[in-house]
Amino acid sequence: xxxxxxxxxxxxxxxxxxxxxxxxxxxxxxxxCQAIVMEYGRDxxxxxxxxxxxxxxxxxxxxxDWHSSGITTSMIGALKRxxxxxAGELGIHVCGGRGKHSRQTPVELLRVGEKVGLDGVALGQAxxxxxxxxxxxxxxxxxxxxxxxxxxxxxxWVVVQQGMNGDSRVARRYHWHSEGLTSFVDAPHAAIEGxxxxxxxxxxxxxxxxSRGRQLDxxxxxxxxxxxxELGKMNPKAEVEEPTQMALPYxxxxxxxxxxxxxxxxxxxHGALAAAADRGPKDFAELLMVPGVGARxxxxxxxxxxxxxxxxxxxSDPARFSFAHxxxxxxxxxxxxxxxxETIGILKSAVQKAKLGQSEALDAMKRLDDQSRLMxxxxxxxxxxxxxxxxxxxxxxxxxxxxxxxxxxxxxxxSAMNGEGR
Numbered sequence: 001x002x003x004x005x006x007x008x009x010x011x012x013x014x015x016x017x018x019x020x021x022x023x024x025x026x027x028x029x030x031x032x033c034q035a036i037v038m039e040y041g042r043d044x045x046x047x048x049x050x051x052x053x054x055x056x057x058x059x060x061x062x063x064x065d066w067h068s069s070g071i072t073t074s075m076i077g078a079l080k081r082x083x084x085x086x087a088g089e090l091g092i093h094v095c096g097g098r099g100k101h102s103r104q105t106p107v108e109l110l111r112v113g114e115k116v117g118l119d120g121v122a123l124g125q126a127x128x129x130x131x132x133x134x135x136x137x138x139x140x141x142x143x144x145x146x147x148x149x150x151x152x153x154x155x156x157w158v159v160v161q162q163g164m165n166g167d168s169r170v171a172r173r174y175h176w177h178s179e180g181l182t183s184f185v186d187a188p189h190a191a192i193e194g195x196x197x198x199x200x201x202x203x204x205x206x207x208x209x210x211s212r213g214r215q216l217d218x219x220x221x222x223x224x225x226x227x228x229x230e231l232g233k234m235n236p237k238a239e240v241e242e243p244t245q246m247a248l249p250y251x252x253x254x255x256x257x258x259x260x261x262x263x264x265x266x267x268x269x270h271g272a273l274a275a276a277a278d279r280g281p282k283d284f285a286e287l288l289m290v291p292g293v294g295a296r297x298x299x300x301x302x303x304x305x306x307x308x309x310x311x312x313x314x315x316s317d318p319a320r321f322s323f324a325h326x327x328x329x330x331x332x333x334x335x336x337x338x339x340x341x342e343t344i345g346i347l348k349s350a351v352q353k354a355k356l357g358q359s360e361a362l363d364a365m366k367r368l369d370d371q372s373r374l375m376x377x378x379x380x381x382x383x384x385x386x387x388x389x390x391x392x393x394x395x396x397x398x399x400x401x402x403x404x405x406x407x408x409x410x411x412x413x414x415s416a417m418n419g420e421g422r
Contacts (some may be wrong), residue, residue, distance in 0.1 A: 010171040011255050012164065013068035017077075018403055021328050024340055025062045025074065028304075030082030031347045032058070035308050035362065037090055038354055042152045043179070045092070049150060049158045050177035053315040056253070056305075060321040061307050063335045067253040067263075067319070069171030072162045073098050076148045089118070091153035096127070102147035102161075109149060116153045123151060130176050143174045186405055253318075259332035261384040263319035269384070271376035272302040279371045283364035287346065289421045296398065298344040298368075300324040305345060305369040323387065326400070333391040334407045336398030 017025070036045045046056045059071030062078070080094040093112045096105035106124030109176075113120025127149045136212050142163025151157040155378035254263070280288065280298035288294060303324035306314060315321075325343070326335045350361030382390065392400075393410050400407030 010069040010072070010162075010173060010253050011067060012166075012169045012171055013065055013070045015070070015329075015403065017064070017070070017074045018328065020337075021335060022074070022078065024344065025064070025078040026082040028062050028340070028346050028347070029058075029075070029078040030352055031344065032084060032304065032308060033083060033092070034086070034090065034351045034367075035347065037092075038351065039308065039362070039366075039402060042090070042154075043156065046150065046152065046158045046177065047157055047179070049160065050175045050179075051312055051315070052173060052175055053318065054310075054312065055173075055175070056159070056318040057315040057321045058307055060318045060327075061303055061324045062324040063322075063340065065257065065327055065329055065331070066259065066322040067257070069162065069164075069173070072160065072171070073146055073172050076146065076160060079150075080148075092150065093152070094148065094150050096146075096148040098146045102131075102145075104357035105147055105149050109151065110149060118151070118153075118155050123149070123155075126157070126178075127159070131161065166268065195420055257329065257331050259319045259322060259384065259388065263317060264323075264384050265317045265320065265404070266381075266384060267376045267379070268317070268372075269320055269323065269387070270315070270379040270381035271372040271374075272306070273299055273381045274375040275368055275371035276302045278375070279364075279368050280416070283367060296336070296394075297346070298338050299342045300336075300339050301346060301365060302368050302372055304347065306367040306372065309366055309369040323391075326391070326402075328403050330402040330404060332388045334395045334400035334402040336391075336395065337401050338399040 033045055036048065048058075049089070055075070057070060058067075059075045060066040062075075064071045064074050076094070076097055083090065083092055083094050093108075093116075095108035095112065096102050105127045109123040109127060110120035112118065113123060131144060131147050142165050144161055144163045147159070147161040149159050151155060155178075157178045160173065161176075162171055162173045164171050209233060274297060276298040280295055284298055284301075288298075303321050307321065318415075322332055325340045326333045328335060346361070347365075350365065353360070354362045381387075392407075395407040396409045
């Protein structure tokens with residue numbers, strides 16, 4: 001994967017993740033990571049975490065608000081809780097986090113280094129440099145408030161950190177990847193997420209090499225006080241040539257919370273639904289005989305399978321992955337607890353069996369993902385609006401839940417809408 005992958009807007013959202021969802025995110029996030037490591041190795045998991053589009057889709061498939069900055073904080077927390085007990089087995093260590101936890105990153109890296117034989121001091125220095133570059137060398141109006149450093153036993157790492165612009169109520173997420181990194185100050189980012197907020201002073205751009213050198217020369221010859229005096233002599237109204245920013249592909253996360261047809265590539269949704277209907281009875285016949293486990297769970301598994309197996313180009317519409325397990329704020333629909341728990345149970349069982357050499361269940365999920373892509377060109381299905389409406393109507397039966405509480409039976413909703421039962 002290239003060093004610079006793209007950018008995206010992330011609207012700021014308040015509120016806490018409820019415990020009932022946070023616990024499930026921890027379990028599902030850890031088992032998805034295990035499946036990726038088993039299928040493709042640790043390096044591939046790091047590459048996924050360094051990819052902003054995949055990261056957003058990963059959060060959406062786990063019931064978080066599909067478009068918001070809250071995915072970053074909640075995902076890092078879930079991965080830290082879920083992967084820390086597995087660090088000895090997977091060789092992956094999640095350090096740092098939000099606020100005070102971010103400041104503990106160098107200390108945590110020292111402990112990891114002592115435990116697995118890495119240079120914890122050097123890792124801590126890398127952590128500080130990354131944070132410094134994104135807070136000082138890239139002056140884009142965003143104040144960092146989250147910093148997470150994910151490192152493997154062989155010393156490879158990814159950093160995910162996020163800044164906030166309170167005035168515009170937008171967050172920017174930065175992704176770093178040690179793969180191919182030769183310099184901390186010369187175009188080091190794997191990706192920068194966020195909307196353009198006017199002119200950005202980006203001293204990590206390769207074209208800024210001369211500027212960095214000249215700044216060091218000025219500092220050596222004039223000193224800080226001398227530089228301040230020279231700045232005071234400058235005419236603040238003088239016209240300055242504006243630097244040209246590097247053009248990057250970027251994903252715009254809209255401000256609207258509801259999922260709209262334009263947010264979803266419908267043919268991909270139809271492909272997943274058709275594959276679930278086609279492969280489900282063949283590959284999950286025994287599973288579907290269990291009372292309460294049905295086609296809806298296989299539909300969720302199809303989207304989880306894509307998170308495990310999909311190529312980077314598959315994650316340009318993160319909203320689609322919210323159709324697996326809904327969203328905590330009831331968008332696109334309440335979290336279907338029964339389906340969510342079945343997804344965790346099936347994937348956990350598949351991973352455990354694969355550890356014992358029985359890979360049939362994981363292989364079935366791979367076939368499910370393959371079938372989704374094969375059926376996309378000609379599969380048909382419900383519109384985005386009708387799919388959401390159907391999910392909301394069935395929500396109570398799936399144990400639907402959101403931050404607003406349990407979802408009532410559909411007849412109660414209909415009765416209320418008709419003005420009855422008052």
